[in-house]
Amino acid sequence: MNGRVFDSARCLSTILQRCKRLEKQLHPQHTKGGILDSQSSEELIARAIAQAFPAATLVIKHGSAQSEYHITLKEEVLVRLDQIGAELNFPTRGSGKITWRDIKEGGPEAVAELIVRLLADAGFTVFSKNGKRIQKRPVPIGRFTFCPDCHENGFMASELKWAGSA
Secondary structure (H helix, E strand, O other), rough: OOOOOHHHHHHHHHHHHHHHHHHHOOOOHHHOOOOOOOOHHHHHHHHHHHHHHHOOEEEEEEOOOOOOEEEEEEEEEEEEEEOOEEEEEOOOOOOEEHHHHHOOOOHHHHHHHHHHHHHHHHOOOOOOOOOEEEEOOOOOOOOEEOOOOOOOOOOHHHHHOOOOOO
């Protein structure tokens, strides 16, 4: 395009800033919650988690550059969301950190469902969109599962079968 390279993120950011400025000039009474002032993805995710996890509380901390969203239970922060990603402060099978750039598919709803599923697997009482309680998934035990006591692998499935038949 005429030998020029455009940074699409910067161009989009500039366009949105100009549109917001124009909106404020045209409709000063609607600057709060206007057409272009929408919720961030982090806020959508945090609100969806809070709706599925009624025992928890959503705490929003507004900073100068960004906002943080905390899902807390009994004064303990379980999930922290910001512009970089999510930090999960409860037991999970994988890493306790999710960065937004690592997510290849799905929108805020899919990410919220993933975090709600992880909360259910950790033993918290969470509910699906239709109000049904989400059950904890069973832990898969195969021939490469390590025993937590002796750290041997390969015998967990046969030991559990033997213990179940006794």
